[in-house]
Amino acid sequence: MSAIYLLRKFSMKPPSRFHRSLLFSSFSMGVPPDLARNAITRTYSSTIRNFPTPFNNTQSLMSTPVSCFRQSSWVSEKSRSIVASLREFSTSVETNTSDKSFERIHVQAGLNSNPLVIERIHKDEEPVSESVSRVEINKIEKSEGESVESNRVKVREESEAEKEAWRILEDAVVRYCGSPVGTVAANDPGDKLPLNYDQVFIRDFVPSALAFLLKGDGDIVRNFLLHTLQLQSWEKTVDCYSPGQGLMPASFKVRTVVLDEHTTEEVLDPDFGESAIGRVAPVDSGLWWIILLRAYGKLTGDFSLQERIDVQTGIKLIMNLCLADGFDMFPTLLVTDGSCMIDRRMGIHGHPLEIQSLFYSALRCSREMLTGNDSSKNLVRAINNRLSALSFHIREYYWVDIRKINEIYRYKTEEYSTDATNKFNIYPEQIPPWLMDWIPEQGGYLLGNLQPAHMDFRFFTLGNFWSVVSSLSTPKQNEAILNLMEAKWDDIIGNMPLKICYPALEYEDWRIITGSDPKNTPWSYHNSGSWPTLLWQFTLACMKMGRPELAEKALALAEKRLMADRWPEYYDTRAGKFIGKQSRLYQTWTVAGFLTSKLLLANPEMASLLFWEEDYELLDICICGLSKSGRKKCSRVAAKTQILVR
Ligand code: GLC
Numbered sequence: 001m002s003a004i005y006l007l008r009k010f011s012m013k014p015p016s017r018f019h020r021s022l023l024f025s026s027f028s029m030g031v032p033p034d035l036a037r038n039a040i041t042r043t044y045s046s047t048i049r050n051f052p053t054p055f056n057n058t059q060s061l062m063s064t065p066v067s068c069f070r071q072s073s074w075v076s077e078k079s080r081s082i083v084a085s086l087r088e089f090s091t092s093v094e095t096n097t098s099d100k101s102f103e104r105i106h107v108q109a110g111l112n113s114n115p116l117v118i119e120r121i122h123k124d125e126e127p128v129s130e131s132v133s134r135v136e137i138n139k140i141e142k143s144e145g146e147s148v149e150s151n152r153v154k155v156r157e158e159s160e161a162e163k164e165a166w167r168i169l170e171d172a173v174v175r176y177c178g179s180p181v182g183t184v185a186a187n188d189p190g191d192k193l194p195l196n197y198d199q200v201f202i203r204d205f206v207p208s209a210l211a212f213l214l215k216g217d218g219d220i221v222r223n224f225l226l227h228t229l230q231l232q233s234w235e236k237t238v239d240c241y242s243p244g245q246g247l248m249p250a251s252f253k254v255r256t257v258v259l260d261e262h263t264t265e266e267v268l269d270p271d272f273g274e275s276a277i278g279r280v281a282p283v284d285s286g287l288w289w290i291i292l293l294r295a296y297g298k299l300t301g302d303f304s305l306q307e308r309i310d311v312q313t314g315i316k317l318i319m320n321l322c323l324a325d326g327f328d329m330f331p332t333l334l335v336t337d338g339s340c341m342i343d344r345r346m347g348i349h350g351h352p353l354e355i356q357s358l359f360y361s362a363l364r365c366s367r368e369m370l371t372g373n374d375s376s377k378n379l380v381r382a383i384n385n386r387l388s389a390l391s392f393h394i395r396e397y398y399w400v401d402i403r404k405i406n407e408i409y410r411y412k413t414e415e416y417s418t419d420a421t422n423k424f425n426i427y428p429e430q431i432p433p434w435l436m437d438w439i440p441e442q443g444g445y446l447l448g449n450l451q452p453a454h455m456d457f458r459f460f461t462l463g464n465f466w467s468v469v470s471s472l473s474t475p476k477q478n479e480a481i482l483n484l485m486e487a488k489w490d491d492i493i494g495n496m497p498l499k500i501c502y503p504a505l506e507y508e509d510w511r512i513i514t515g516s517d518p519k520n521t522p523w524s525y526h527n528s529g530s531w532p533t534l535l536w537q538f539t540l541a542c543m544k545m546g547r548p549e550l551a552e553k554a555l556a557l558a559e560k561r562l563m564a565d566r567w568p569e570y571y572d573t574r575a576g577k578f579i580g581k582q583s584r585l586y587q588t589w590t591v592a593g594f595l596t597s598k599l600l601l602a603n604p605e606m607a608s609l610l611f612w613e614e615d616y617e618l619l620d621i622c623i624c625g626l627s628k629s630g631r632k633k634c635s636r637v638a639a640k641t642q643i644l645v646r
Contacts, residue, residue: 156602159559160563161559161562161563161594162594162595162598164563165563165567165591165592165594165595166595168187168567168586168588168591169183169208169211169588169591169592169595171187172184172187172208172586172588172591173220174200174254175254176223176227176254176266176268177266179219179223180219180220180223181200181220181223181224181227181254181268182200182205182208182220182224182227182252183200183204183205183208183588183592184197184198184199184200184588185197185198185199185200185201185204185251185584185587185588185589186198186569186584186585186586186587186588187586187588188584188585188586188587189586190585191584191585195277196251196253196271196275196276197584198253199251199252199253199271200224200251200252200253201250201251202228202248202249202250202251202282202284202285202288202289203250203282203284203285203288203340203341204533204588204589205224205292206288206291206292206589207533207536207589207592207593207595207596208588208589208592209221209224209292209295209296210295210299210536210592210596210599210600210610211592211595211596211599213295213296213299213300214299214596214599214600214603214606215599218296218299218300218302221292221296222296222302222305224292225289225292225293225296225305225311226305226311227252227268228248228249228252228289229289229310229311229314230268231248231249231252231268231270232245232246232247232248232286232314232317232318234249234270234272236249236270236272236273236274237274238273238274238279243272243273243281244321244324245317245321246286246314246316246317246318246319246320246321246322247272247281247282247285247286247321248282248285248286248289248318249270249271249272249282249285250271250272250273250276250280250282250285250343251270251271252268252269252270252271253268253269253271254266254267254268254269255267255268255269276343277343277344278338278343278344278345280336280337280338280339280343280344281335281336281338281339282339282343283333283335283339283340283355284339284340284341284354284355284358286318286321286322286362287318287322287355287358287359287361287362288358289314289318290315290318290362290365290366290369291358291361291362291365293305293306293311293315293365293369294306294365294368294369295609295610297369298609298610299606299609299610306369307371312369312370312371312376315366315369315370316370316376316379318362318366319362319363319366319379319383320379322359322362322363323379323382323383323386330351330393330450331386331389331390331392331393332351332356332359332390332393332394332450333351333355333356333359334350334351335349335350335351335352335355336349337349339352339355340352340354340355340358340462341354341462341500342354342500342501342526344514344517344519344520344526345513345514345515345517345520346505346513346514346520346526346527347456347505347513347514348448348449348456348460350449350450350451350454351449351450351451352448352449352456352460352463353394353398353446353447353448353449353460353463353464353467354460354462354463354466355463356390356394356398356463356472357462357463357464357466357467357470357472358466359390360387360390360391360394360467360470360472361466361469361470361472361612363383363386363387363390364387364470364612364615366383367380367383367384367387370383384618384621385621387615387618387621388618388619388621388622390472391472391618391619392619392636394446394467394472394473395472395473395474395477397423397424397450398446398447398450399444399445399446399447399473399477400439400444400445400446400447400457401439401443401444401445401480402439402440402441402444404444405431405435405436405439408422408426408428408431408455409428409431410428411426411427411428413425413426413427413428418635419635424450424451424452424453424454424455425452425453426453426454426455427453430454430455430457431457432457434503435457438488438491440483440484440487440488442480442483442484442487443480443481443482443483443484443485443486443487443488444477444480444481444483444484445459445464445480445481445484446463446464446467446473446477446481448460448463448501458501458502458503459484459488459492459501459502460500460501461492461498461499461500461501461502461534461537461538462500462534462537464481465481465534465537465538465540465541466537466541467481468481468482468541468544468545469537469540469541469544469610469611469612470611470612471611471612471613471614471615474614475614478541478544478545479545481541482541482542482545482547482550485538485550486550488502490575491503491574493554493557493576494530494574494575494576494577495530495557495561495571495575495576495577496530496532496557496558496561496571496576496577497530497532497534497535497538497554497555497557497558497576498530498531498532498534498535498538498554499528499529499530499531499576500526500528500529500530500531500534500570501526501527501528502528503528504522504523504524504527504528504574505520505522505527505528506522510522510527514527519581519582521581523572523573523574524570524572524580524581525570525572525580525581525582528574529570529571529572529576529580530570530571530572530576531569531570531571531590532558532562532567532568532570532571532590532593532594533587533589533590533592533593534593535551535554535555535558535593535594535597536592536593536594536596536597536600538550538551538554538597539551539554539555539596539597539600539601539607540600540607540610540611543600543601543604543607543608543611544607544608544611548601548604551597551601552601555594555597555598555601558594559594562590562594565579565585566585566586567585567586567587567590567591567594568580568583568584568585568587568590569583569584569585569587569590570583571583622634622636624636
């Protein structure tokens with residue numbers, strides 16, 4: 001049973017750091033987490049009844065030394081029988097799973113979940129810095145003896161920059177009890193104050209994971225997915241308040257804890273925002289986790305991971321958190337400022353496009369991965385409804401091009417009725433002067449944010465590219481986004497791909513909206529700095545739309561400078577001329593974004609596994625019932641001609 005659940009039931013304090021470390025050291029020992037949880041739970045229960053010195057039960061269960069190395073033989077003897085008995089147990093409970101109570105899903109998952117036994121994927125271990133990439137169709141052999149066919153990268157000469165990039169990426173790998181589990185955010189030897197850049201960030205690991213997967217290495221990704229899954233249900237509080245159960249951390253660190261003179265243990269220490277600068281909520285982490293889980297299956301052919309009960313529960317927890325009812329009037333996800341890649345105050349609270357596009361893809365991935373049974377039926381229905389409402393909302397209300405801006409320019413305001421044209425009461429004076437000149441004749445883009453009487457007209461690259469990749473926007477809109485990229489190449493790419501957003505907030509806007517943030521000065525960092533990591537998403541969007549030459553051009557530009565500049569995190573100035581003021585060097589997702597772009601371009605068939613085509617069935621789902629009643633017109637039916645752009 002989940003320790004957290006039990007503790008809540010008994011109104012007890014959540015597990016202390018000591019308990020946490022015990023639970024995590026249990027992974028290193030190969031003790032299934034459920035058993036470890038039970039051990040902790042028992043400790044608490046007996047504390048309630050008898051007030052004995054805590055840890056007695058736990059200690060008796062885990063009296064073996066806790067250094068990873070010394071436990072290995074213990075693991076092999078004991079964990080096998082524990083695993084076997086838990087598997088038996090798990091099947092018997094599974095049949096009783098109900099689809100209603102989410103807490104029950106969690107508790108049952110606690111009982112049911114396959115313990116964290118990370119099956120090793122054996123493969124040829126060739127050095128990554130070789131000058132020719134591995135080629136043919138490899139076989140990934142799993143420990144149970146099954147083998148999974150998977151596509152492999154084509155032979156290709158690697159450039160000097162690629163060779164160096166692979167070396168840096170390998171150096172960035174973080175190990176937990178001997179196994180690779182992620183990559184640090186940056187490995188800058190000159191950095192005296194790494195803050196949290198020495199941690200594994202969930203979002204930063206995605207391009208690293210894809211580079212490894214495209215190269216044929218699935219181990220690190222599988223380990224990462226399983227370990228972060230365990231962190232999901234962990235204790236997380238900010239000033240005695242706990243966010244929802246499905247929340248995934250922004251990052252985690254492997255710490256070595258000294259237990260006594262002779263023994264140390266490694267523990268995973270997650271950050272759910274409780275240490276992060278500004279205490280920002282990592283809303284995007286869970287969404288990226290789901291997206292990566294699907295990518296892992298697609299690129300390795302190993303679908304057994306996503307079918308595991310604990311993994312299925314992880315997906316459900318994230319989805320339930322995202323789909324929970326609230327005060328929202330819109331199908332878009334309502335979040336605070338800094339809840340994604342832009343993790344500082346930048347005026348993107350509300351319904352920022354980046355979160356919406358990741359949300360949309362995570363919904364599509366979940367629908368694809370959830371195994372169909374009674375316990376997932378309602379959730380899948382809710383996912384379908386949300387997908388449909390979300391895509392309509394974004395396609396219809398976030399889209400701007402020259403025609404739409406002209407329409408807004410002539411808007412009437414203060415319309416009180418259900419069929420108002422200016423539904424969000426946007427005052428035309430809001431159209432920023434820069435946009436009037438900037439918007440090209442051809443092309444368009446999705447707004448950065450939409451709220452009552454508020455449109456954020458800035459162009460946000462990640463949200464727009466990911467809308468193309470996931471088919472959140474219509475096929476025509478996708479074309480138009482790439483047309484805009486071409487037309488505005490100098491502004492968004494300039495000397496270094498790619499601006500995180502365009503244009504910068506300046507003067508009073510900067511002062512009021514960023515709160516005078518000295519890191520986010522105009523044309524720097526999140527405030528319109530250029531981030532090479534965004535190359536991989538641009539590449540995927542271009543490939544999906546059959547325009548790889550655009551990505552090749554951007555990649556060539558980056559390749560000219562990145563190695564010489566020591567792989568900076570970001571660049572500053574309007575045209576991305578200078579290495580960013582406070583930019584880290586040897587930033588892992590810069591390196592990985594570059595490698596992933598290269599590999600995607602070289603392997604279009606693998607790239608195609610990572611994007612989504614239009615789902616025409618979704619467009620027909622309408623649950624409001626207005627059309628049937630005949631009393632009122634459903635705005636979606638009225639707008640259909642516009643959104644059904646085939
Ligand atoms: C910065 C970025 C964030 C990234 C982190 C680690 O905080 O804003 O997106 O995840 O650094 O690289």
